[in-house]
Amino acid sequence: MRVLVTGATGFVGRGLIRSCTDVGCIDVVAALRHPQSYNEPHVEVVVIGDISGTGDFTRALESVDVVVHLAGRAHVTGEALADALAKFRAVNVKGTTALAKQARDAGVTRFILVSSIGVNGAQTINKPFTEDSIPAPHADYAVSKLEAELALxxxxDGSTMEWVIVRPPLVYGAQAPGNFGRLLKLVSSGLPLPVASVENSRSMISLENLAHFLRQCITQPAAANQLFLISDGITLSTPEIIAQLALGMGVKPRLLPCPPVLLRWGASLIGRQGMYKQLCESLIIDSSKAYSLLEWVPPLRPELTLQNCGREFLALRS
Structure with missing residues (x-):
């Protein structure tokens, strides 16, 4: 089986490609934006340029059976908000649309789009998100991801190309970008963190578990034309997450009590509302569809994975 992976140099892309090459039954084509050295063994490389509505992906799609589309425009720190939605749409909607159309016409049998749980919303209240939950995207990025899903x-529809859509929550690992990367730095610094009073529940997924699930989506016939909300299957509070990371780093977690309302106010003052939501509010996913339909079981438990994440983070910095 020949699989094209876009976003191959990204955090999830590298994890997926290593997972595929480790099992040895999938021939991977790594799609890169620019010519560059790429040292993953047993991987074919193709340069596709930017994912856009005018891109020509003919060479990349040659003899490809499955596309795993990870490339996209995400949040950029310090970026102006003006025209943000248009910028997201240019890549996440128009680029995905162009690639999907060309994949269909090239005879690709399955197109897997990795979307975002943000399509469902920023938090859960009283009940978890499921595949039947009504989409309620909370930000421009999530709006563009929902539009990309609908376009795919x-x-x-009506073609021989199957679709699979996967909405993961926060994906964590030692080299994770974004808010989880910032959390790793904060825990390793030994600075006191004012989250001892936070009593939330978060669904997350480790890079390893997500890569394992995407392999299932590549190979399992039952994944055809299905939407999946996927997670580690166990929820943890922010203090519990920090405690496991600290244990792996060999440091003592320094957690101080602080009313969440003050944390919310402080986050708004410094423009970190997104980080506040991920650290202090609840977001719970029901992944039972993946378990029942694909008979998938997450191979790694989050507690041990978070500890390993802490250890690896320190090792990479040394």
Whole structure:
């Protein structure tokens, strides 16, 4: 089986490609934006340029059976908010649309789009998100991801190309970008963190578990034309997450009590509302569809994975 992976140099892309090459039954083509050295063994490399509505992906799609589309525009720190939605749409919607159409016309049998749980919303209250939950994207990025999902389903409808959509929550690992990367730095610094009073529940997924699930989506016939909300299957509070990371780093977690309302106010003052939501509010995912339909079981438990994440983070910095 020949699989094209876009976003191959990204955090999830590298994890997926290593997972695929480790099992040895999948021939991987890594799609890169620019010519560059790429040292993953047993991987074919193709340069596709920017993912856009005008891109020509003919060479990349040659003899490809499955596309795993990870490339996209995400949040950029310090970026102006003006025209943000248009910028997200240019890549996440128009680029995905162009790639999906060309994949369909090239005879690709399955197109897997990795979307975001943000399509469902920023937090859960009283009940978890499921595949039947009504989408309620909370930010421009999530709006563009929902539009990309709808475009893919329309393009594949009536064709021989199957679609699979995966909405993961926060994906964590030692080299994770974004808010989890910032949390790793804070825990390793030994600075006191004012989250002892936070009593939330977060669904997350480790890079290893997500890569394992995406392999299932590549190979399992039952994944065809399905939407999946996926997670580690166990929820943890922010203090519990920090405690496991600290244990792996060999440091003592320094957690101080602080009313969440003050944390919310402080986060708004410094423009970190997104970080506050991920650290202090609840977001719970019901992943039972993946377990029942694909008979998938997350191979790694989050407690041990978080500890390993802490150890690896320190090792990479040394």
């Amino acid at each position: 389903r329309q393009i594949a």
